[in-house]
Amino acid sequence: MDPGGYINEGGQLKSSNGQKYIINNPPRGRYCSNAAIVTLIGLIVVLLATSIGLLVLVLHLERLCPASPAPTGNELPSSGNDDGAIQYTSSFNGVTRAPSNPKLNTFQRRRQHETGSGEAEQDEDYIDDSAQIVPDPVPDEAEEDAKDASDQISRVDDWLPHKYILIIEPNVARTVNNGTVTIEIERNRRSTTYGPNGASPLPRVVLDIKDIRILSTTVYSTDTSDQLQYDAYYGDQNTSFVINLKGGPRDRLHQLANVTLVLNFESKLSDTLQGFYRGFYTDPDAPDGRNWFASTQFSPIDARRAFPCFDSPDKKATFAISVVRPAEKHMTLSNMDRSGQYEERPGFIRDVFEVTPRMSTYLVAFVTSDLELAQPADPTFKPAVNIWTRPDVRHHTSYVHRLTMRILPFLEEYFGLPYHLRKIDMVAVPDFGFRAMENWGLITFRESALLVPEDNNRSSSAKHTETVASVVAHELVHQWFGNLVTPRWWNDLWLKEGFATYLSYVCLNFVEKRWRPFEMFVQKELQDAFEKDADRNSHQISFPVTTDADIRRIFDPISYSKGAAIVRMMDNFLGTRAFKAGIGEYLRRFQFTNAEQDDLWDLLTVHGHRAGTLPAELDVKRIMETWTLQPGFPVLTVERNGTELRISQQRYMLPTRTASDDTRWYVPFTVVTQGRDDIKPIPVHWLPFENASMTLTIHAAADEYVYVNDERAGYFRVNYDYAMWKQLTNNFSKLPPLTRAQLIDDAFNLARAEFIQYDIPITLILLVVQNPYDMVSWAAMARSLTYITNMISREPAYESYLAVMRAVLRPTFDDIGFEDQSTDGHLEMMHRERIVGLACLFGIDKCSLQAQTLYRRWMSDYRDNQIPPNLKEIIYCTSVRDGGVPEWNFAFKRYQETDNPSEKELILNALGCSVKPWLLTKYLNMTIDPHSGILKQDGVRAFQAVATNYAGNDIALNFLYENIDKIHAYYGDGFSTLSKMIDSVTLMMSQLQHKERFDRFARKAHRLGLATVEKSIRLAKEQIMNNIYWRSNSYYQFERFLQQLIRDMHINLY
Known part of the structure; x- marks a missing residue:
């Protein structure tokens, strides 16, 4: 029936009474009989009743047999055939099709057995x-x-992998991988997975998969070589492949100790930089101008995208890996050295690699490509260090090669353990999601995180060199913290990422001490942690990880930067000798296995007590769990009354101090007085978890300043009473660099949370600008101003803010200048970049004019870029911002044509400045x-x-x-x-x-x-x-102080 209600009887259109009608003139009368209506209603009732009956039947059957999904055309038949193989006839479409009940995962299926309920938990x-x-x-x-209940992780521990034998062949054109994996597994007698009604454990194997199609499966006893029968099916959401062993006496099945699985499979060669993925780089010699490669990124949970496995950090095993590649591809790399090379079939080569040590699946890696060996190993240095890149950028690897050969011996000495493999391949992958990945023996990098141009025309900025050095050091530390000893589960991710972040600065303090790495640490890692940890919705460092989403989002500044900050705090209150001894024993005791934070606490406690640096009544677990098992950080408020200090703690929480809760910590802190003896070590005091405050006696005259948290070693902010703030600002230039930086950063953030008013941070700005070469203070001020700038850039007070900032910045900008000096070192170049960046940001005319002059000179001859490397980012951004379409188009053209990865990133930033x-x-x-x-x-x-x-x-x-x-x-x-x-x-x-x-x-x-x-x-x-x-609150206060400054400094807004 069409919308007009006309009936087509198969011939000429008529009304229901048979009358012919004229087009566009609707017929009159009833269009169907009463009998027809009754018949139609009867049919509807019968269909509805039948549907309800079938639905009830299906639900009843599913409740009785939840582990056997209803046929959908995608189910796996039982292994009734003699060889135990599963046969398929359907074609692979790149993803595994949905099982019968996508709302229930493996864990919920198990709960159905236990509770008798067929309902999944509702998504709330x-x-x-x-x-x-x-x-x-x-x-x-x-x-x-x-x-979301469908995202819950099911950690089934019935079986543990012992060894993988993996053969995989990527097909770049078809975006699939063909492979065979043989997995030797052993029964986990300590498993807590049970069958229905508390029965003894069933011999079930659960493998992790994602976008994988299992072509055939064979299961046999490793001990007897007897093939075993089984049922197999895809778990819900297609995130698992479940094999239920059967066929034979039940008791005999439960006596199985070792089983071997052989699975033929197809997996997806993705385009999303996850799992085993494909990418390309521009190559004029390639057939279509694109040279394709295939590389891996398995961390955290994407090995399951490449091959069926037990994809959990605690399921360590050895891996014997073979990769089949087209003969025209020049190289294949994996974690270990290549042990053999064979012709798989005409036109294809199989590269076979040595067996790895026991390691987690997320560390498995392989790359097949036409990348070239840019820096071959030095034969006099062990392990062999090789760097692989595109041919066009192979000359950008010397710095990292030298750096790596200095850091590795340092780490071996620091940990008291050698690097365990014979080689390290470092690969600059042309398209890579993370900055780097620490795969054991095969570290993969984004090109900009590994390559440092050193030639005269394209030398890197000091900032870029510093970033590359930090990333390389971080990944090298992971060869011990993460690879050799791996956190048992993702809730303790910080055990590898926090340590790798902190110890990378320890490495830099050895190889690049002139950079003052611990000042860098305070400026970056500590501030990143504070920013993320001030929110009410921040999470604790170690928190329950129960979903895939949890795993992915735990890779954040809390795990990395806060983790590093509390590791640095431990290093300081335990003392470096006890700290090194404790982590060295931790690595030796748990090498090739897994550990939890309690394992580390026990060893650090022993060495802290032995060294006498940890009070006998305290242990590290008791202290550090207040930092790892609850979110946030404290602000210590210090009030002075003569020779007594009253120190209290409360949680720092935005947007205001009244938003705080009653969270408390064991806080190690130091107190420094103006007249202290510099030779004696500064004692560590403890603010107990049980107390919100304490009183401390000091030896200082009333007119001498006192400050807390020397070297900013503790992970907390410090507020003072007004008289103490005044003493510290009056003696600002006498304070150590990190203390000056701490005062600036704390003052701005305490004002933001309404602990103090903005007169104190503004006073500190005026003190900082008096010394153009106080690099640490300028760095702290520049970062602190970021929030203010973001908040008022679209407000009426922005005009006053710009006027004040131009007035206080101009003398320093004129002094520091635009041009690098021949005597400049790393820190001087970083400082010039900071000052020029502020000057151009706040619109000092001279800065903008010089930036545009240099940029237009480059536009006139793109092959001759005379812009100083350390100022490129600022000049590019300023010129695109103050220019027009020609400047933007020119920048994008340079992005497309340059082969310098760090240059590409600078241009990407600049294009967004328009x-x-x-x-x-x-x-x-x-x-x-x-x-x-x-x-x-x-x-x-x-x-x-x-x-x-x-x-x-x-x-x-x-x-x-x-x-x-x-x-x-x-x-x-x-x-x-x-x-x-x-x-x-x-x-x-x-x-x-x-x-x-x-x-x-x-x-x-x-x-x-x-x-x-x-x-x-x-x-x-x-x-x-x-x-x-x-x-709504602080903006108006800040605006009043700006207006007062304009009057006091006689600043002309026009």
């Missing part, structure tokens, strides 16, 4: 749209209950266009450049809202791409209209089921509410 997660300025805290339990809306919109659209020339690895950088531009912030949010589904599909969920975009887009949002627009985005993300970003959305909402609070 929702987006909170409340507009409270200070939202109520969300208990951890509520957050856990709100998690204030032209249409250019910014065009730029964002290019980040999800595979033909735009922007690599996937660079998409987040491009987005962040626009989102943190006051002219692009609204555009970025609109782009995110309109394209969230495309972004998720294009980038996948492996690198928190969407989360990083969300974090950056909310930094400048400070009005209720911003909150309303972001809430709209959040609801859309929730409707799309993007569980991996819901934590980021909660944090982003808190960020917006904190900003709104600041704008």
